Amino acid sequence: MRGIQDKTAIVTGAGSGIGQAIAHRLATEGVTVGVFDIRAEAAGQTVSAIKAAGGKAVAVTCDITDYSAVVKAVSEFEAATGRGTDILVNNAGWDTPIPFLKTDEAFWKKVVSINYFGPLHMTHAVAQGMSARKAGRIINIASDAGRVGSSGEVVYSGCKGATIAFGKALAREVARSNITINTVCPGPTDTPAMDSFVGTGEQGQKIRDAMVRGVPLGRIGVPDDYPGLVAFLASDDAAFITGQTISVSGGLTMHG
Template identity: 80%
Template sequence: MRGLKGKTAIVTGAGSGIGRAIALRLAAEGITVGVFDISEKGANETVAAIQEAGGKAIAAIADITQYTSVVEALKAFEEAAGAGTDILVNNAGWDTPMPFLKTDEAFWKKVVEINWFGPLHVTHAVAQGMAARKAGRIINIASDAGRVGSSGEVVYSGCKGATIAFAKALARELARNQITVNNVCPGPTETPAMEAFVGSGEQGQKIRDAMVRGVPLGRIGLPDDYPGLVAFLASEDAAFITGQTISVSGGLTMHG
């Protein structure tokens, strides 16, 4: 895609799942990718996969719930890359299924710290450099749970809804600096997080089957279903697109 080769990008939660797939795609486009993850093992595995494919990547171990950790990881990445960050993909997230009335304050705080404060921390740190350079692309991996709600994911849905609204408001503020901000909303996706979410065995298969029945295209998502759209939104082909929310869910949700 136009305008990606030679750029730099940070992908949070890039040590596995959707984040890893996005990092691999961006690297294939000629981007130097900062693989941000709390798991050193996962980050290094993603970097190795990118390098094996002939791409450039730098691992950065970061806890996105801690602003100081984000700032330190950002500084290390930009020094190693020799350039500021052109593209930010806020992908990292976490949840576990549970009826809201069975949750407690400790659970709420964990979900909010990762899924809401995490993107705030990373965006605040990275966007300052983008604003100074008057260029940048910010792409949030939100969720259809934030558009239509998801039973058993009440707090997570709230965080993703907040992320969607945050991106719209931020897109207005940063437009003067030629920074675009957009959301990509996956539907249910086959990832390690999904495995933990639905479990295995007969009960887990029943949940998967129910998910599939709700998707017009007849399957749940795969990590490779999202990187193409992310690459497009990061490219010059999407230079006039900002403040938008796009579902990639096989038709599970349809918005006019």
Template identity: 70%
Template sequence: MKGLKDKVALVTGGASGIGLAISKRLAEEGMAVGVLDLNKEAAAAAVEQIKLAGGKADFEVVDITDYEAVKAAVASIEAKLGPVWTLVNNAGWDTPTAFLKTTPDFWQKIVNINYLGPIHMTHAVVTGMAQRGGGRVIFIASDAGRVGSSGEVVYSGCKGATIAFAKALAREVARNNVLLNCVCPGPTNTPAMDAFVGTGEQGEKIRNAMVRGVPLGRIGEPDDYPGMVAFLASDDASFMTGQTVSISGGLTMHG
């Protein structure tokens, strides 16, 4: 991809699953990658993998629901790697539960992680991007935010809100050459998916049902998404902002 070499990327939830695949791909493109994650051991291991492959990376342990901690982590990464060119808001969390069986504490946790967390990150990073006159923000949203997903009602609402937030902010900062876009994965084979559907016979039934709904006949893998993220971070996407791209094997088709 054009224009990525020696620039800095920051990836939340960058130590596992889709986030790790994105971190490694951006490093392969020549970017210095800041891995933000709650899991210190996993973050350190991700950075080590990147370095062993010849890339440049560092990490910070941070809870994205804490705005002051987010600002401190961003400042630390920028002090070590340089100003952030690309922010990938990837971190998220959910557990499948019928909405009428959930409670306000559960709703608040979902909102804090999946909506307010990316807002915290975006405010902390885009302030500098706008001042410098350039940057890219990529939200790993979800097709749940486009079409809804039973058992993920509040999560779906957060992802829909994230998509709308990205579009609105894209309008505000376009003249600063700060571009914001969303990538919406479909069901994906990650540790988070294992936790989501469970294991054993019931978990296998849920997975099989997901596969039957995908025209390409499989659920996603973490490596299905980093190419689009790299494209959106690059000069190749310099005339693209406020857009939402589904990568779901045809499960959802928008046009």
């Protein structure tokens, strides 16, 4: 990708799943990656794998629901690299399937804190430096649940819809500072989070099979389906693209 080599990037939730795949891809493009995760061991394992493959990465333990912790973590990463953050990928997320009428306020607050306030915290902490430097790329990993809704994920869907709208509105505010903001919406994806969502065993397999039947390309996603698009949006090849929302779902959703 043009213009991405020797840049720095923060990827949240990069200890596993989609975030880990994105971190690996950016590292292969010559980016120094800040592997942000609330799980120190998982972040360390991702960094070790990146370094073993010849890439550059820094593990940073961070709770994205805590703004002061986010500011500290961003400062720690930028001190380690000796420069400001060029690319931010807001990937970290969490949910568990529960019908909305069976949820409670504590559950809502947890989902909103991670899936909406988390990206707000990270973006606020990082974009100020980007604005001062007049350059930056922010990529939000939302979900098709935020575009079309998802049964059993009502609050999560709302958060992802809010993230999509947040990205569009902020893209307008910071465009003159040469900061682009775009959103990638994965469809159902085979990750550890999917295992906890659908369960295992015969019942879990039935749910997976039903998902596959709904996807025109005949499978659910895997983590490696998304990093190429993220790298593109972070590169100079996408310098004239901002405020956009792109679904990567095998045709499950098709938006004009």
